Amino acid sequence: MIAQVKEQFHRLFGSEPLIVTSPGRINLIGEHTDYNEGFVLPAAIDKKIVYALALNGTDQCNSCALFSNETVSFSLHDIRPGGGWINYLKGVVYQLQQRGLTVRGFDCVIHGDIPIGAGMSSSAAVEGGLVVALDHLLGFGLNRMDMAKTGQLAEHTFPGVKCGIMDQFANLHGRRDSVMLLDCRSLEYRYFPFEFSREYKIVLVNSMVHHSLASSEYNVRRAQCEEGVKLLSAFLPGISSLRDVTAAQVRQYRDHLPGKIYDRCLYVTEENERVLRACEHLQRNELQQAGELMYASHDGLSRLYEVSCPELDFLAGFARQRTEVAGSRMMGGGFGGCTINLVKTDAVPSFTALVQSAYLERYGKTPEVYVTSIVDGARVEEGIAVAGA
Numbered sequence: 001m002i003a004q005v006k007e008q009f010h011r012l013f014g015s016e017p018l019i020v021t022s023p024g025r026i027n028l029i030g031e032h033t034d035y036n037e038g039f040v041l042p043a044a045i046d047k048k049i050v051y052a053l054a055l056n057g058t059d060q061c062n063s064c065a066l067f068s069n070e071t072v073s074f075s076l077h078d079i080r081p082g083g084g085w086i087n088y089l090k091g092v093v094y095q096l097q098q099r100g101l102t103v104r105g106f107d108c109v110i111h112g113d114i115p116i117g118a119g120m121s122s123s124a125a126v127e128g129g130l131v132v133a134l135d136h137l138l139g140f141g142l143n144r145m146d147m148a149k150t151g152q153l154a155e156h157t158f159p160g161v162k163c164g165i166m167d168q169f170a171n172l173h174g175r176r177d178s179v180m181l182l183d184c185r186s187l188e189y190r191y192f193p194f195e196f197s198r199e200y201k202i203v204l205v206n207s208m209v210h211h212s213l214a215s216s217e218y219n220v221r222r223a224q225c226e227e228g229v230k231l232l233s234a235f236l237p238g239i240s241s242l243r244d245v246t247a248a249q250v251r252q253y254r255d256h257l258p259g260k261i262y263d264r265c266l267y268v269t270e271e272n273e274r275v276l277r278a279c280e281h282l283q284r285n286e287l288q289q290a291g292e293l294m295y296a297s298h299d300g301l302s303r304l305y306e307v308s309c310p311e312l313d314f315l316a317g318f319a320r321q322r323t324e325v326a327g328s329r330m331m332g333g334g335f336g337g338c339t340i341n342l343v344k345t346d347a348v349p350s351f352t353a354l355v356q357s358a359y360l361e362r363y364g365k366t367p368e369v370y371v372t373s374i375v376d377g378a379r380v381e382e383g384i385a386v387a388g389a
């Protein structure tokens with residue numbers, strides 16, 4: 001992919017580009033907890049976006065995406081939301097400017113193999129790759145967390161999804177063969193080795209349902225959680241997010257929470273507790289128990305948080321009946337996309353064949369299956385001399 005992107009860059013722009021790779025992510029457990037200041041357990045994976053990028057000495061940003069065969073330009077002085085993938089680039093440039101940084105015009109070619117709308121954070125990868133490239137070429141000196149926040153704000157202000165920090169964090173902090181426990185309140189994080197990488201594989205099964213409802217319903221869920229905090233604060237003074245509340249407290253005040261708000265709050269508080277318990281199990285090499293928590297997470301996402309869909313329920317339910325699968329659940333924002341499954345390495349081919357034929361029979365389409373490995377976060381692969389350096 002790098003060679004392809006470089007070749008197209010040479011053809012279109014002639015100069016020598018910087019090459020940046022920027023990964024997608026998985027999340028073992030901790031879904032819809034990040035914007036509630038809770039816990040998540042993501043990792044960067046070997047599906048990625050590749051950038052070839054060089055400064056062009058003008059005020060124009062010209063970008064060609066190989067995946068859509070389209071070249072789009074915008075001026076640094078007039079950046080407005082709009083467009084498809086280019087919207088993410090505009091958002092990043094705009095947010096860098098909002099930080100008081102001087103962005104210069106650039107040419108770039110992008111390509112990628114992260115399936116779009118599959119819950120693997122292709123958008124965070126697009127954002128993170130651009131921040132890393134511009135930071136490198138323009139010497140901004142941003143740290144990785146500031147880069148992640150820039151991507152998150154780009155997402156809020158341009159596509160308009162009020163996302164949490166998980167995707168951008170994972171994209172920029174990934175470490176090979178490690179998952180990361182992130183406290184989305186303090187932004188402290190800890191790596192732990194994914195000890196099971198030989199015995200078990202992380203297998204993603206794509207429902208092939210594009211999560212089109214995701215952005216509008218996502219913002220609705222976020223608002224419902226905030227509403228829950230407001231109502232609960234009458235009884236629990238001083239709370240500022242669902243992070244400050246336990247599942248037991250949500251149950252205790254059930255009568256004061258309208259039905260859906262109760263369900264949303266119960267899910268988030270239970271999920272936070274599950275993430276911490278899953279980490280304890282992982283530390284003790286108890287993958288089966290961690291896997292059980294993934295199934296429980298799926299149930300909560302489906303019944304209480306209502307961000308699943310029949311296809312995802314089918315895939316998680318299918319996995320649950322298979323002894324070679326330790327755990328399975330829908331992953332990411334929901335309403336489509338992938339399930340994440342921990343599958344015994346030697347059973348990956350048979351599991352793949354079985355799940356594909358069962359799904360084909362039921363829904364008339366074959367789900368794509370991705371056997372992933374955990375890699376480093378977004379980084380410069382091939383540098384070029386930095387202007388003025």
Ligand code: GLA
Binds near residue numbers: 032035121165166333
């Ligand atoms: C999307 C968002 C993340 C997170 C997940 C759900 O991927 O971008 O911030 O909220 O959904 O866990």
